[in-house]
Amino acid sequence: MPRSTRDAGRPPGEVRIELFATARAAAGVRELRLEVPGRGLTARAFVAVLGARWPTLAPILRHSRLVRGDEYLEGGRPRIRPGDRVSVHPPYGGG
């Protein structure tokens, strides 16, 4: 079944967001929760909603990447859905 049909009747739900480094410092917490529609949000839309809800995070989000499991989420294709757990990775600084 295509995803759009399958998701049509899904209720909205929470996404858990794990923050690291400057993202955590900007938000002041290690984890956030954001309600998303049942059909989910694209990564781009998710970042926009997150930044609007927590404005101190917005400048960090512009340079960060979202990660779900092993996958970096970018642009308009991957959808973030209720029940997902994503991490915010600011630019890496090891070494």
Next chain:
Amino acid sequence: MTGAVRLTDRPLSVPAAARALAGPGLGGVVLFVGRVRPDRTAAGRVVALDYEADRRRAVRRLEEIAREARSRFGAGRVVLWHRVGRVPVDAPSVIVGAAAGHRAPAFAAARFLIEELKRSVPLWKATRARPARPRRPRPRRRTARSAG
């Protein structure tokens, strides 16, 4: 975590890394050590760096990089060690090394290890600095004229 890969809050040992790279036929050994510099910053003199990692993903990526260095450059042994938590000035925060039959693949593999680590491993650092003490104004020297 394999012996080649370490993500630890304990001090990193350069001699231990050199020992881990020893092996029969491994005539070229390259070891890179990154240490915390006592840089001057706007906040004062750096005394330490606080490193944090997205641990699970960092270890997995370190293991991928170590595997790729072996297969791509023919390195017989590699080390890819990074410290997390507070790392004081002069202490190693990272050690990478590669051992191969000859120097060229050892250098290439070591370069690959450190560049990939910096580019793709979810690690972050925050600076701990000690603010400079405000300078006390020097007492004005009395000149013969002002002494009257």
